[in-house]
Amino acid sequence: MKKNFIEELKWRRMLQDSMPGTEEQLAKELTKGYIGFDPTADSLGVGNLVQVMTLLHFQQAGHAPIALIGGATGMIGDPSGKSQERNLLDEELLLHNQACQKKQLERFLDFNCGSQSATIVNNYDWFKNFGFLDFIRDVGKRLTVNYMMAKDSVKNRISGDDREGMSFTEFTYQLIQGYDFYFLWKNHGVMLQMGGSDQWGNITTGTELIRRMDGGTAFALTTPLIKKADGTKFGKTEGGNIWLDPKRTSPYKFYQFWLNASDSDVENYIRIFTLKNQEEIDALEAEHRLDPGRRILQKSLAEDITVRVHSADDLRAAQAASEILFGKSTEEDLKNISEVDFLDIFEGVPKGVLSKSEFEAGLPIIEALVKPGFLPSNGEARRALQENSISINKAKVTLDTTLNVEHLLKGKYVLLQRGKKNYFVVTVE
RNA sequence: GGGGAGAUACUCAAGCGGCCAACGAGGACAGACUGUAAAUCUGUUGGUGUACACCUUCACAGGUUCGAAUCCUGUUCUCCCCA
Numbered sequence A: 001m002k003k004n005f006i007e008e009l010k011w012r013r014m015l016q017d018s019m020p021g022t023e024e025q026l027a028k029e030l031t032k033g034y035i036g037f038d039p040t041a042d043s044l045g046v047g048n049l050v051q052v053m054t055l056l057h058f059q060q061a062g063h064a065p066i067a068l069i070g071g072a073t074g075m076i077g078d079p080s081g082k083s084q085e086r087n088l089l090d091e092e093l094l095l096h097n098q099a100c101q102k103k104q105l106e107r108f109l110d111f112n113c114g115s116q117s118a119t120i121v122n123n124y125d126w127f128k129n130f131g132f133l134d135f136i137r138d139v140g141k142r143l144t145v146n147y148m149m150a151k152d153s154v155k156n157r158i159s160g161d162d163r164e165g166m167s168f169t170e171f172t173y174q175l176i177q178g179y180d181f182y183f184l185w186k187n188h189g190v191m192l193q194m195g196g197s198d199q200w201g202n203i204t205t206g207t208e209l210i211r212r213m214d215g216g217t218a219f220a221l222t223t224p225l226i227k228k229a230d231g232t233k234f235g236k237t238e239g240g241n242i243w244l245d246p247k248r249t250s251p252y253k254f255y256q257f258w259l260n261a262s263d264s265d266v267e268n269y270i271r272i273f274t275l276k277n278q279e280e281i282d283a284l285e286a287e288h289r290l291d292p293g294r295r296i297l298q299k300s301l302a303e304d305i306t307v308r309v310h311s312a313d314d315l316r317a318a319q320a321a322s323e324i325l326f327g328k329s330t331e332e333d334l335k336n337i338s339e340v341d342f343l344d345i346f347e348g349v350p351k352g353v354l355s356k357s358e359f360e361a362g363l364p365i366i367e368a369l370v371k372p373g374f375l376p377s378n379g380e381a382r383r384a385l386q387e388n389s390i391s392i393n394k395a396k397v398t399l400d401t402t403l404n405v406e407h408l409l410k411g412k413y414v415l416l417q418r419g420k421k422n423y424f425v426v427t428v429e
Numbered sequence B: 001g002g003g004g005a006g007a008u009a010c011u012c013a014a015g016c017g018g019c020c021a022a023c024g025a026g027g028a029c030a031g032a033c034u035g036u037a038a039a040u041c042u043g044u045u046g047g048u049g050u051a052c053a054c055c056u057u058c059a060c061a062g063g064u065u066c067g068a069a070u071c072c073u074g075u076u077c078u079c080c081c082c083a
Helices: A005-011 A022-028 A046-060 A091-106 A132-138 A145-149 A152-158 A173-188 A197-214 A251-259 A263-273 A278-290 A296-309 A312-326 A331-336 A339-345 A356-360 A365-370 A378-386
Strands: A032-037 A064-069 A119-122 A190-196 A219-223 A351-354 A390-392 A413-418 A422-428
Touching: A005 A022, A005 A046, A022 A190, A022 A219, A032 A046, A032 A173, A046 A064, A046 A190, A046 A219, A046 A263, A064 A091, A064 A173, A091 A119, A145 A152, A145 A197, A152 A197, A173 A190, A173 A197, A190 A197, A197 A219, A251 A296, A251 A312, A263 A278, A263 A296, A278 A296, A296 A312, A312 A339, A351 A356, A365 A378, A365 A390, A365 A413, A378 A390
Parallel strands: A032 A064, A032 A190, A064 A119, A190 A219, A351 A422
Antiparallel strands: A390 A413, A413 A422
């Protein structure tokens, strides 16, 4: 039985807004719908995952999803939600990024299931030979500047307190994106564009163009922007973005990111980022409330999504690593694991080197912290020690500690740690 | 082109010529408490030595002074108003 797309999004809290008639259109026939992705990086981030999941639900509801890679629009930069002009990207980089993102999308969407198969298009294909004069004549003529100025993305940039002004290039962005929709509608029969709620203005420019150029009808649907309870931006940590690419964000960090979701956020996340159905989620939430400390929801969220994005093996490794790093493990446990496991667990952890000779002579703790590059200065190291925040091989140490060969794990590693979460592996050679 | 305001550490933002490594707020980090949370409390937040010390910092370059983030000159940049 096919799911009802709109209903599905609603209970998952993924529906912000849709144009009248959208639901009827979807009920009527197999519909093609698309979402645009920005190829500004060679990997999608967790922020993009909302859109990926939207496409996945769309496909599961019996429709055909299209991912549009914004090769052309990426060169311009979407002004929505930004107060500063974007740096432009060159063509070669865009193509590389696009190829990488495509691979990631393939992990979610089914690209080979007949009429519902997912497809990927690149708007660079139809823009690269579209001349400027042709464009302003055929497209630019259709919309008034007044209409374009009324969009929030533009208004915020030319008025408002922290306005920065905006270049003509960015001003035309909505026309380019609008034309994408027209092009897909005209040539591929695409009836629906979806996106985050910040895209509403750009999407409706598309439906407006379709109406004015060909008198056609098309639909729009947006998902809410994910907000965290503390008001900070979703998908970013102090360390930067959380990416799907394991080379950028290790599966361990990825797992930890979800596991660390706050109680107030996780109820949204589990609806949005997993395919668990309503009953499963209700049951998990009930269990979670009985004992929030066990973090049932966070765990099942993190497991589900880590397996989907990475693999079951990566999940196991991440869990094992978490157990060692955060569980009640001791120096004994560290000594007992194999070298392979050790390296595996600390794969994503920063590393440094010390020479064997100075180690054998006995190394004052401060030097051991600073020399390999774990802490930036002696003062910092001293402070950290006074705070009682430094551990060697999971055991707290004090200022007067001296490191020697007895501290070595497997004969050549030392695990430095500041606080609960900051680890550093020193290799002695 | 004319006039005005400004440039201080991660960010915002105080700073009578000496008591300024520089108030305060936010952020970040750590400790206690916890659930690897939230909230709360506490501490830290230029470098070296740790004791009062010394060194490098308040856009840049000079100058005045026993002494300058603080005064003067020039340079660069930013913002605002008028044309």
